[in-house]
Amino acid sequence: MKYDETDNAREATDNSQQDRFWNGPAGQLWVTSQEETERHVGPFGDAALQAAAAAPGERAIDVGCGCGTTTLALARSVGATGEVVGVDLSNVMLERARESAAAAKLTNVDFRRLDAQVAPLDRQVFDLVYSRFGVMFFADPTAAFTNLFASLRPSGRLAFVCWQVPNANPWMALPTRAAMQFFGLAPPAHDAPGPFSLADPDRLRRVLTDAGFNDIDITPEISTLKLAAGQSIESWVQERLLMGLAGENYANSSVEIQSQARELLISTVEPYRVDDRLEMNGAAWIVTARA
Numbered sequence: 680m681k682y683d684e685t686d687n688a689r690e691a692t693d694n695s696q697q698d699r700f701w702n703g704p705a706g707q708l709w710v711t712s713q714e715e716t717e718r719h720v721g722p723f724g725d726a727a728l729q730a731a732a733a734a735p736g737e738r739a740i741d742v743g744c745g746c747g748t749t750t751l752a753l754a755r756s757v758g759a760t761g762e763v764v765g766v767d768l769s770n771v772m773l774e775r776a777r778e779s780a781a782a783a784k785l786t787n788v789d790f791r792r793l794d795a796q797v798a799p800l801d802r803q804v805f806d807l808v809y810s811r812f813g814v815m816f817f818a819d820p821t822a823a824f825t826n827l828f829a830s831l832r833p834s835g836r837l838a839f840v841c842w843q844v845p846n847a848n849p850w851m852a853l854p855t856r857a858a859m860q861f862f863g864l865a866p867p868a869h870d871a872p873g874p875f876s877l878a879d880p881d882r883l884r885r886v887l888t889d890a891g892f893n894d895i896d897i898t899p900e901i902s903t904l905k906l907a908a909g910q911s912i913e914s915w916v917q918e919r920l921l922m923g924l925a926g927e928n929y930a931n932s933s934v935e936i937q938s939q940a941r942e943l944l945i946s947t948v949e950p951y952r953v954d955d956r957l958e959m960n961g962a963a964w965i966v967t968a969r970a
Contacts, residue, residue: 719904724811731838736760737806743813747776754788766793796823800830810839824890831970847962858925892968906957916944
């Protein structure tokens with residue numbers, strides 16, 4: 680399979696904002712907090728992996744693969760006769776993914792820095808397009824899924840997990856809203872690239888249909904997330920601030936302003952404290968479709 684990692688100018692015209700975000704402090708924080716992140720997104724990704732049902736000998740692409748946890752899981756499922764390509768925009772996360780693959784001695788996996796919306800993927804080579812929370816950040820989701828559709832064999836399939844609406848995900852929505860209000864920022868459009876861009880199942884189905892997919896199934900997956908385990912609530916709040924929509928404002932503020940922002944977010948999530956951690960609902964969609 681051939682990929683052009685030098686087509687940076689083309690990529691920059693599409694998802695340049697996301698490129699900057701995931702190659703800035705957020706990407707490094709994602710790597711640093713990988714263990715914490717896996718605790719709350721892992722079960723959702725596992726449900727999507729089960730729906731994907733990768734089989735020995737298959738070729739799969741993991742879109743927005745991050746630190747590579749799901750890519751390695753897919754590589755084990757397809758076995759030595761199969762192949763998995765993990766793609767992401769974040770250099771630092773891809774570096775961690777390659778380290779993990781080497782440590783696991785998996786030779787049937789490759790990682791590429793690509794914008795899946797516009798990258799010239801080989802046509803009709805994959806049996807499976809998979810993603811764990813990596814498909815909500817496209818500037819043009821229909822174009823992105825159309826590109827991914829074209830990379831699937833005629834019998835190929837799609838399986839991914841994405842978040843439901845903000846109100847169903849207080850663990851993200853409450854800190855984000857508090858931070859944006861604190862810094863005087865307007866909320867983004869509901870369909871703007873970000874965690875909730877595909878939260879509306881009607882829009883999600885329309886995007887996939889327009890991209891060429893059929894047999895679309897959208898199933899809810901809900902879980903109680905245990906957050907901030909093994910770290911202070913203040914530390915968890917700081918991560919949410921830096922990785923959220925107000926991250927740049929927070930990072931560029933004075934120590935005093937940063938302290939005030941953390942105190943506000945701590946008070947916002949305090950009702951969800953259980954012993955030394957937070958317990959908050961998480962709700963996602965498990966999505967499957969066929970080419």
